Amino acid sequence: MKTAIVLALCLCASFALAAGDKTIDSVDxxxxxxxxxxxxxxxxEASPVWDRGYGYNEPAPTACDYLLTAAYYQGQYYxxxxxxxxxxxxxxxxxxxxxxxxxxxxxxxxxEFDPTLPLANCVFFDDDDGAGLFSAITVxxxxxxxxGVQYWVVISNYGVGDPGDMGDFVIDTSDNVVVxxxxxxxxxxxxxxxxxxx
Numbered sequence: 001m002k003t004a005i006v007l008a009l010c011l012c013a014s015f016a017l018a019a020g021d022k023t024i025d026s027v028d029x030x031x032x033x034x035x036x037x038x039x040x041x042x043x044x045e046a047s048p049v050w051d052r053g054y055g056y057n058e059p060a061p062t063a064c065d066y067l068l069t070a071a072y073y074q075g076q077y078y079x080x081x082x083x084x085x086x087x088x089x090x091x092x093x094x095x096x097x098x099x100x101x102x103x104x105x106x107x108x109x110x111x112e113f114d115p116t117l118p119l120a121n122c123v124f125f126d127d128d129d130g131a132g133l134f135s136a137i138t139v140x141x142x143x144x145x146x147x148g149v150q151y152w153v154v155i156s157n158y159g160v161g162d163p164g165d166m167g168d169f170v171i172d173t174s175d176n177v178v179v180x181x182x183x184x185x186x187x188x189x190x191x192x193x194x195x196x197x198x
Contacts, residue, residue: 037172037173037175037177037178037179038096038170038171038172038173039081039153039170039171039173039179040168040169040170040171041079041155041168041169042166042167042168042169043077043079043101043157043165043166043167043169044166045166047077047078047079047166048077048078048079048115049075049076049077049078050075050076050078050115050116050118050156051070051071051074051075051076051118052071052074052076052078052105052107052118052154052156053068053069053070053071053107053118053119053122053125054068054069054071054105054125054127055067055068055069055122055125063123064109064110064112064121064122064123065121065122066122066123066124066125068118068119068122068125069119070118070119073158073159073160074160075160076105076156076157076158076159076160076165077156077157077165077166078115078154078155078156079154079155079156079169080113080115080152080153080154080155081152081153081154081155081171081179082111082150082151082152082179082180082181083108083145083150083151083152083153083173083177083178083179083180084145084147084148084149084150084151084177084178084180085144085145085146085147085148085149085151085176085177085178086147086148086176086177086178087147087176088144088146088147089139089144089174089176090139090140090141090142090143090144090174091108091137091139091143091144091145091173091174091176091177092136092137092138092139092172092173092174092177093106093108093136093137093153093171093172093173093174093177094130094134094135094136094137094138094171094172094173095130095131095134095135095136095155095169095170095171095172096134096169096170096171096172097131097132097134098168098170099134099167099168099169099170100164100167100168100169101157101164101165101166101167101168101169102133102157102158102162102163102164102165102167103128103133103134103157103158103159103162103164104130104133104134104135104155104156104157104158104169105125105126105127105135105155105156105157105158106125106126106135106136106137106153106154106155106156106171107122107124107125107152107153107154107156108122108123108124108125108137108143108145108151108152108153108154109121109122109123109151109152109154110122110123110151110152111149111150111151111152113152113154115154123143123145123151124137124141124143126141127158129141133158135155139174150180153171155169155171
């Protein structure tokens with residue numbers, strides 16, 4: 001029985017790898033910062049869809065030429081948010097565990113982002129470096145965005161046709177990321193509030 005289970009898991013993994021999108025998840029990053037920006041939203045049947053890409057190459061933090069390949073699955077829900085970095089330090093963008101989607105992907109694009117051209121102008125991509133099947137672009141990825149320049153963060157569900165494709169998402173960012181137009185909300189806790197009165 002155990003042999004059958006192991007073979008089934010290997011078979012599933014080989015199908016995922018054959019599809020080109022998934023690799024074995026070896027990272028479960030969660031943001032540890034006390035103060036950060038949160039971006040929230042939902043995927044519903046009314047959400048826009050796109051044909052997302054995937055990629056595994058090293059980041060090119062000042063370029064818009066991260067190599068993406070058309071995903072095996074097409075027609076995912078997506079949402080996009082304009083962000084800027086306030087310094088030249090690596091950014092961190094992490095899908096929070098409060099997210100009710102089953103599986104996510106994250107892209108950062110240069111401002112020329114066009115969802116009908118999903119393979120163009122990408123800065124970085126992540127599939128599963130967050131908790132479980134959630135996405136995380138971490139400081140270790142070394143993604144440095146030019147300060148004061150607009151970029152797009154695009155969150156998407158991984159597959160198509162699963163019940164977990166619709167639901168709520170929460171994205172945490174490092175404190176050197178701001179949302180264009182001030183749409184995001186800053187998360188505070190009691191220690192951050194006390195710090196205002198020192």
